[in-house]
Amino acid sequence: MKKRIIILGTTLAIVSVLCFGFTKWKSNAVTDSNLSNNKDLALESKEIHGPNLKAIPDLYYGVDTRFTAVQKSDVQNATSIYAFLNASEKDQIQHIKSVNLVVIKNNQQSELQAFGTTDLLTDGQMKLLRSMDYFNHFTIKTEFRGKNMETGIIEDKFFGPHITVVPETQATYADGKEALLQYLKENSLTDMNVIKDDKINAIKISFIISKQGDVTEVKHDAMSTGYTSIDEKFMELIKNIPGKWTPAVNDKGEKMEQEFVFTFGPRDRC
CATH class of the missing domain: 3.10.20 (Ubiquitin-like (UB roll))
Structure with missing residues (x-):
């Protein structure tokens, strides 16, 4: 009789431990899964709204000749x-x-x-x-x-x-215009969180591509976005555009400087 009681007690103890362990594993699995999902949501939100999950207005980014x-x-x-x-x-x-x-x-x-x-x-x-x-x-x-x-x-x-x-051959960015605009968008995303009530002005920043294919003479060309930090960020990004430029060439085959203008602001005002 005592042996049966001991065996039964031991069996119950083992089952209890297994059940507790399974329950804890299941709980941890659910928690890990939720963290993974939250991480995905956070990354998605960051891509769309910035790191503070703040909505960003519809903005225009463009690099072209002045007119x-x-x-x-x-x-x-x-x-x-x-x-x-x-x-x-x-x-x-x-x-x-x-x-x-x-x-x-x-x-x-x-x-x-x-x-x-x-x-x-x-x-x-x-x-x-x-x-x-x-x-x-x-x-x-x-x-x-x-x-x-x-x-x-x-x-x-x-x-x-x-x-x-x-000129007959304009200066070109080696990685292409889309890559240039993507660089400007991605590296200024976090700076957009200072925008209040979707209010932001258009800005133009001019720069020269030299005969050697370098970015020079970066100038705050017109107005301000209304946010000094955004203005300064774009000045910095344009001065430090990665990659190479092929300089402009005139009708005599001579390399020459070319001006470009970066335009940024609300899409309905650019």
Whole structure:
């Protein structure tokens, strides 16, 4: 009888230990699983919202010439304003009222201007265009009667495309434009957490790609985001862009400097 009691007691003790161990293992397994899931969620949230899980507004990142790029040879050979308009703009024009070609200096319209009244450029306008050098800027302010593409109604309209004169071969980033923008986005993500109430201004930072393919003359070009830390971060990132650049080349095959502008801010204002 005593042997049976001892055997039964021993059996119960072993079962209890096994049950306790299994329960503890199961509990730990669930806890580890939850930690793993939480880690995944945190990483996902960080990618979308930043390390403090704070929502970031829809932002635009761009690196390009200051205005729409047109090769110097095309600028100097132009005889009509249509050389500077896209297909959609061309389709809208019914009757041209005035065309004013204006040279832009220091981001301002200068007194160097030439006026016309048709799509054909005047001698004065063509002379002004032929005087343009690489990386000069101008606008063609055109007033016309044209079709509203939504309503079909003919109305007074205006075009004012801004043009940057570029060489036949522009400078290029070795890893590609998408890689450059990704570098700027990823390395500024944590700095976006200072944005309050989705309020942030657009900023432009200009820089030069030298004849040697180096980033030089980084300048805070216009305005501020409203957050000094973000402004300074982008200045730092642009000064330290990794990788190589291939410099611009003119029509004589000579390497030359080229200006680019980094634009950042709310997508609806850039």
